[in-house]
Structure formats: C-alpha cells, structure tokens
Amino acid sequence: MGPGANGPSTAARASVVALVAPELVPDRDLLLEDRNLILQAIDAVFDGAKRLPTVASEHDDEDDVLARLDPARSVMEQDVVDAVACLQVRANVGESIRGDVGVRLERQGLRPFVVGVLSRPNATGERRDGAGERLVRGALRGRDERGQRLVGFGLAEGRQHGVDVEIGRAVGSGERIRDVGVADGEARDRGVGKADHESEVVLTREVVESLGERRARVGGDSSTSIAEADARVGRLVRPIERLIAPDDRESPLVGEPGAEFGDDVRRVALGARRDIQNVHTSRDESARLVRFDGLVSEAPDRLITLKAATELSEDSMRVVVSVGGSVLAPDLAHERVEQYADVIDQLVDEGCSVGVVVGGGGVARSYIETARNLGANEVELDDIGISVTRLNAQLLIAALGDDAAPSPAENYEEAGEAIRRGDVAVMGGVTAGQTTDAVSAALAEYTNADLLVYATSVPGVFSADPKTDDTAERYDRITPAQLVDAIADIEMSAGSSAPVDLLAAKLIERSRVRGIVLDGTEPTAVLDAVLHGEHDGTDIVPEGREERVDYWVRGE
Ligand SMILES: Nc1ncnc2c1ncn2[C@@H]1O[C@H](COP(=O)(O)OP(=O)(O)O)[C@@H](O)[C@H]1O
Ligand SMILES: O=c1ccn([C@@H]2O[C@H](COP(=O)(O)OP(=O)(O)O)[C@@H](O)[C@H]2O)c(=O)[nH]1
Structure with missing residues (x-):
C-alpha cells in the first residue's frame, strides 16, 4: 500500500x-x-x-x-x-x-x-x-x-x-x-x-x-x-513525548501558521539542517516547541506539522561517544556494560542522537599479542583487533536492547542510517591501520556530530604518557592542531595505546568537531560532560568554536 x-x-x-x-x-x-x-x-x-x-x-x-x-x-x-x-x-x-x-x-x-x-x-x-x-x-x-x-x-x-x-x-x-x-x-x-x-x-x-x-x-x-515495525515507528515519534508535557493543553503550535515563536533560533536536527530553513524555537513552561514556517504552510494538516515540528527538536543534539574497550569491558563484567547502556539511554531520553564506537581493550591486546607471537603481520593483527571491537560492540548492543540497531554497523553509512532512524548506532573497528579513535572521529564527521566524547582509561590528554612520565601534565583545553603535535610521536602498531590516535586527531582537525577526552572508568562522567559540559578531562576545541556557550544539551 x-x-x-x-x-x-x-x-x-x-x-x-x-x-x-x-x-x-x-x-x-x-x-x-x-x-x-x-x-x-x-x-x-x-x-x-x-x-x-x-x-x-x-x-x-x-x-x-x-x-x-x-x-x-x-x-x-x-x-x-x-x-x-x-x-x-x-x-x-x-x-x-x-x-x-x-x-x-x-x-x-x-x-x-x-x-x-x-x-x-x-x-x-x-x-x-x-x-x-x-x-x-x-x-x-x-x-x-x-x-x-x-x-x-x-x-x-x-x-x-x-x-x-x-x-x-x-x-x-x-x-x-x-x-x-x-x-x-x-x-x-x-x-x-x-x-x-x-x-x-x-x-x-x-x-x-x-x-x-x-x-x-x-x-x-x-x-x-509488527512489533519490530511498530517499535521503530515508536522511536520516530518518541521525541514527541519528550517535548510536550502530558498536560499540554492549548499548544501554541496548534495556532495559525506563521505565528511567531521568538527568534532564539538554535539547534535543529539533521532533517531540519538538510531540508528546512527558517526555524524558530521557543520554550514555554510545559513544552519546548519548534516551528518552521515553510512546513507549516505546506503541511496538509497542522496536526502533522506539530508532529514534525516537535520531532525536529532544538534538543536533538548529535553525539558520538567513543568507549575504549578498557573502560567498557575491563574484565568483561556485565555491570560496567550495563552502566554504559544506562548512560546512553539517558542521553537518548534527553533528546540526543547517539553513535557509539567501542574499542577492543585488553582482550584485543591479548589476542594481538598471541597472534603476533605466532607470526601474524600487522594487518592481520589489526583485523583480529577489529573482530574484538565488534564483539565488544555486541555486548553493548545486548545491553541496549531495542534502543540500538541490532548489530554493529559495518561502515559509516550504516551507522548514519541507524541514527537517522532514531536508533543508537553502535560500531567497532572498520579497517586496518587505525584504531577505533579514528572510527569515532570519522563517524562524528560523517554524521555532522555536535560533540565527540572519548571515554578512555586516562583522564585526558597529557604532555607525555602519564603512565610512564611523572612530569606529564594534563591539558584542560587543546586545539586539534596541538592534539596532533601531542600524539605525533606515539608509536602506531596494532594494539598500541594513545589517548586518541593520530588519524583521529587529523580527522578532528579537519571536521572541526568539538571533542572531549575524559576518564570513562565512571560511565556517568560521559553523561555530565554531554549534558552539562562538566568534566575533568581535556576539551578539544577547534579554533573558531570557542564561542558556543549554549552548546550543551541543557544549556544552563
Ligand atoms: N600524551 C598522552 N596523554 C594521555 N595518555 C597517553 C599519552 N601517551 C600515551 N598515553 C596512553 O594512552 C593510553 C590510552 O588509554 P587506552 O588504554 O588505550 O584506552 P582505550 O582503551 O580507552 O582507548 C593510556 O594507556 C595512556 O597511558
Ligand atoms: O578501525 C579499526 C579499529 C581497530 N583496529 C585494531 O583493533 C585494535 C583495538 O582497537 P582500539 O585500539 O581502538 O581499542 P581500544 O584500545 O581503544 O579499546 C587496534 O589497536 C587496531 O589494531 C583496526 O585495525 N581498525
């Protein structure tokens, strides 16, 4: 039909x-x-x-x-x-x-x-x-x-x-x-x-x-x-529930097309970015409302406009979270994975679109070491690493249940589609010669993310490896170019450790996405960082992006 x-x-x-x-x-x-x-x-x-x-x-x-x-x-x-x-x-x-x-x-x-x-x-x-x-x-x-x-x-x-x-x-x-x-x-x-x-x-x-x-x-x-299909459509309309209070009465959106809602034009969702100009948003006590004039006049029915308008919420912030294998599954304990799934659920509930890239951690390193001793070459070792990242991604998917696309995305297009559908996209590694840090940066670039968070095992980017150098100092804020310099000397072999790998740093530099590197041992650190901009790690701030003080989901 x-x-x-x-x-x-x-x-x-x-x-x-x-x-x-x-x-x-x-x-x-x-x-x-x-x-x-x-x-x-x-x-x-x-x-x-x-x-x-x-x-x-x-x-x-x-x-x-x-x-x-x-x-x-x-x-x-x-x-x-x-x-x-x-x-x-x-x-x-x-x-x-x-x-x-x-x-x-x-x-x-x-x-x-x-x-x-x-x-x-x-x-x-x-x-x-x-x-x-x-x-x-x-x-x-x-x-x-x-x-x-x-x-x-x-x-x-x-x-x-x-x-x-x-x-x-x-x-x-x-x-x-x-x-x-x-x-x-x-x-x-x-x-x-x-x-x-x-x-x-x-x-x-x-x-x-x-x-x-x-x-x-x-x-x-x-x-x-039917259940699957309906659940998917449910995810489409879910932002509506968030945006309109249960006791919403006479919504101003059910008013005349073109009515003014103030000019505090702020964030718009991907669909709006692509298709719709002239977005006005406003807040009232019970609801956060978005109106875009073009669609109002074209819409066959204002009810539908309301749906679409609320879908394109100002709160629809796109976030890519890179979760190092060492923080997601240090010992494969299910509790930590569940905690991360909870954090992601909460981000979704707050109106974020979320892509998650999962690393391989200690398990990947163990496999890589064994295979290296068996004579595997670096690309083969990377492939082993990728397999483990995807296994870890499946753990997170298991914990996220229906909120996530059912299997790790194999490429950025797939992940982007899942995000547009309203799913959480979860992926691991994709190709040899890099780490999931680069995958995260590429996904952030591909999906035009507002924020890229690296939840890793160190509390930020340091002037030297803090595990081996006592004099290493943490950067509170760093530009992508400084990040490139800080990590340029770190060795790049399968399983190697860096807070963010060099390719990732270059991608961040190119895409000018804002980033945070933080200690993800406590998963709620990711939540505080995304929702409030509060964290003890390193802010990666591209030049010209410093002014975005209204950045965080809760722009207080
Ligand atoms: N300049 C640096 N700043 C921060 N960490 C560094 C630096 N150089 C090397 N490292 C190392 O990078 C590693 C990053 O953590 P890693 O275990 O790879 O995390 P993940 O599994 O989350 O990617 C740490 O082991 C840290 O010692
Ligand atoms: O796109 C990718 C992602 C990962 N890897 C390999 O998988 C390992 C584990 O991934 P990663 O380092 O990202 O995991 P983390 O240590 O951050 O948990 C890497 O060292 C690489 O060898 C890869 O080759 N390509």
Whole structure:
C-alpha cells in the first residue's frame, strides 16, 4: 500500500515520515496495512460482544497514579517490547472525547491498573469549539503493587469535530500485561465497569498475540514483525513525548501558521539542517516547541506539522561517544556494560542522537599479542583487533536492547542510517591501520556530530604518557592542531595505546568537531560532560568554536 492510499490523513502522515525519516516510509506503510488488520480484529471483538471492562480507575486516583510513573527509562526497553498493540479507534471516537484518554494495562488475575492518562482536552473536560485538531500522547510508566514494571505508550490524534483517526499504542511485557485498552474520558470518569461506551476499544491479549505472530514483508527480501515495525515507528515519534508535557493543553503550535515563536533560533536536527530553513524555537513552561514556517504552510494538516515540528527538536543534539574497550569491558563484567547502556539511554531520553564506537581493550591486546607471537603481520593483527571491537560492540548492543540497531554497523553509512532512524548506532573497528579513535572521529564527521566524547582509561590528554612520565601534565583545553603535535610521536602498531590516535586527531582537525577526552572508568562522567559540559578531562576545541556557550544539551 502506498502513501496516500488511505486518504488524506494517511498521506499527510506518510509525507511527514518521509520528511523526517525517509527510510521509515516502508515501515509506515507496513504499519498502516497491519493496522487495518488489527481493526478488523477489533471489530470481531466488538461483534462477538467480547468487550472488557473499561478503565476502572477512580477519578481521584489519577494524581497518585501519575506520581508513580517512572520517567527515567525509555519506553522501548528490551524487556517490554514483547507485546505491541496498535489500536485504531472507530471513526466516531473524536465526537465523544471529552475527558481523558486513559490507557489500561491489565494483568491476568489482578485488578486493572491504570498506568496513566494520556491527555486531557482541557481542564474542565469540555470540548473546545473551533480549536481544530489536537494531538494527545503519552509515555506512561509505572510499577504495579507488586513492583513489576508496566509500560504504556499511547499516541492519539483527534479532531474536535469528527475525529478522523486515533491511534494508540501500548507496549508491555507480554507476561504481565493481558489487555490494553483505550477508553474516552467520559466512560473512564464514570468508572464504568462494563464496556458500554461506543468509543471504547479493547484489544485483547489474544488479538495481540495472533497479530504479533504474523510476519510481514517490508521492501525487498527483509521481513519484520509488527512489533519490530511498530517499535521503530515508536522511536520516530518518541521525541514527541519528550517535548510536550502530558498536560499540554492549548499548544501554541496548534495556532495559525506563521505565528511567531521568538527568534532564539538554535539547534535543529539533521532533517531540519538538510531540508528546512527558517526555524524558530521557543520554550514555554510545559513544552519546548519548534516551528518552521515553510512546513507549516505546506503541511496538509497542522496536526502533522506539530508532529514534525516537535520531532525536529532544538534538543536533538548529535553525539558520538567513543568507549575504549578498557573502560567498557575491563574484565568483561556485565555491570560496567550495563552502566554504559544506562548512560546512553539517558542521553537518548534527553533528546540526543547517539553513535557509539567501542574499542577492543585488553582482550584485543591479548589476542594481538598471541597472534603476533605466532607470526601474524600487522594487518592481520589489526583485523583480529577489529573482530574484538565488534564483539565488544555486541555486548553493548545486548545491553541496549531495542534502543540500538541490532548489530554493529559495518561502515559509516550504516551507522548514519541507524541514527537517522532514531536508533543508537553502535560500531567497532572498520579497517586496518587505525584504531577505533579514528572510527569515532570519522563517524562524528560523517554524521555532522555536535560533540565527540572519548571515554578512555586516562583522564585526558597529557604532555607525555602519564603512565610512564611523572612530569606529564594534563591539558584542560587543546586545539586539534596541538592534539596532533601531542600524539605525533606515539608509536602506531596494532594494539598500541594513545589517548586518541593520530588519524583521529587529523580527522578532528579537519571536521572541526568539538571533542572531549575524559576518564570513562565512571560511565556517568560521559553523561555530565554531554549534558552539562562538566568534566575533568581535556576539551578539544577547534579554533573558531570557542564561542558556543549554549552548546550543551541543557544549556544552563
Ligand atoms: N600524551 C598522552 N596523554 C594521555 N595518555 C597517553 C599519552 N601517551 C600515551 N598515553 C596512553 O594512552 C593510553 C590510552 O588509554 P587506552 O588504554 O588505550 O584506552 P582505550 O582503551 O580507552 O582507548 C593510556 O594507556 C595512556 O597511558
Ligand atoms: O578501525 C579499526 C579499529 C581497530 N583496529 C585494531 O583493533 C585494535 C583495538 O582497537 P582500539 O585500539 O581502538 O581499542 P581500544 O584500545 O581503544 O579499546 C587496534 O589497536 C587496531 O589494531 C583496526 O585495525 N581498525
């Protein structure tokens, strides 16, 4: 099914997907096709009068429920993607959305648990005349009374006057979550025990399971499950959840095209850099909003504009993190790898696009030494080193789960694609004659990264090797040219040690990316450096880049 085959709203959506992430278009089509199947399944549920109780929360519980949400983790966690449900509510649902849209995750044998409230049209629960389209969404996380984690993700779109479509998505552990339901606020507020409201849709576990089994083709030879496709589209829309507060009411973006949002034009995401001029951003209490005039006028529907606009967040900072093998897996302890995955998750949650390049560390050196003693030449030794870096990359991928592309990227193009898709790209070495330091610098250059962080086993770049020279002094700040000088004399053989290798330094010099070399033994050091610019290592500051004081993700 091609974009547009489902009428204007499908076309609009497809065009936005094409705008912000061209490579997702096939997935989107897949999703829509599957969504129709899901709809049919839902109809069958209705027809069979197999309705389940609507969200059974008492109104007063709401704040308590919301207070228990755990905002720190991402929706797309490895352990919660087992069941993905796409819900498409019947066409008339918008007519009756008056109160909140609730998502219920119900576990077998336990009282239904309302994970959260997706949105609230306005404070009084009344419809706003003439307010036009609105987007409601939420990422809802909580723990039930037994401490098990529940995650719900919902995206609903509606219009005040005759909704055209509503989409909800919920993600939960298949083990624990039996049903996923979306019910309109009126029904919810009444605490209806039986589903008797027209707009209620309940997707049973059976439906999820039967559809989840179905494999669908996505382009060429590859195939993917609904869950995979949906998770990918989920990552596309994830920035929306971050950008609009759950109680977002009358978003200024749902205003007149061309409305002013101040002139604090700041960072824009890759898509904006490529395609869109004239970006205005502003902040208000509840949301960070971005507007770009061109798209507003071209967009078929302002709702979609809102989606695209929020996608291109000012906070979308691109970071490449180089994690030395010696800091990622000094002794192959899983805890350290997990800590790094947590740090990367947090960067993603903060709105960063992240590429990670993983080194080979002591394991690579051991292999190289053994192979050298066996007579292997330097290129062969490098190839062995590369294999180990990729093994280490796989450890990190295992820890990152669904946030990461499933295998280490083999080249920069692949890594760049993964990043544009919204995945964390993880890679190891690529070619003999260099180290992963150079890979990181090249990836930063290729993806036009804002920042390149080297998490290594020394606390920065020194005037000499600090492990052998007591008089070595750490540079707080260094230009790429000075970096080249500082490391020019370090020997370059397979497995050799330098804070950053010479090729990397040259690439940094060429691309003028800002860099930091820091001690990555404590993974949170990377977080502080990226989010706040705080670290005890060495800043690599290309000439002419010193002025960027608003650089950090949290520009305080
Ligand atoms: N001028 C220098 N400044 C900092 N470190 C240096 C310098 N010269 C050599 N080194 C060595 O570079 C190494 C960098 O750490 P390494 O173990 O290679 O980390 P990673 O595995 O993170 O790449 C350290 O062993 C350090 O002793
Ligand atoms: O693109 C690459 C990356 C790595 N390597 C080899 O793999 C080893 C281990 O990688 P690296 O030094 O980056 O790991 P680290 O010591 O930084 O963890 C290097 O010494 C090289 O021999 C390579 O040849 N090409």
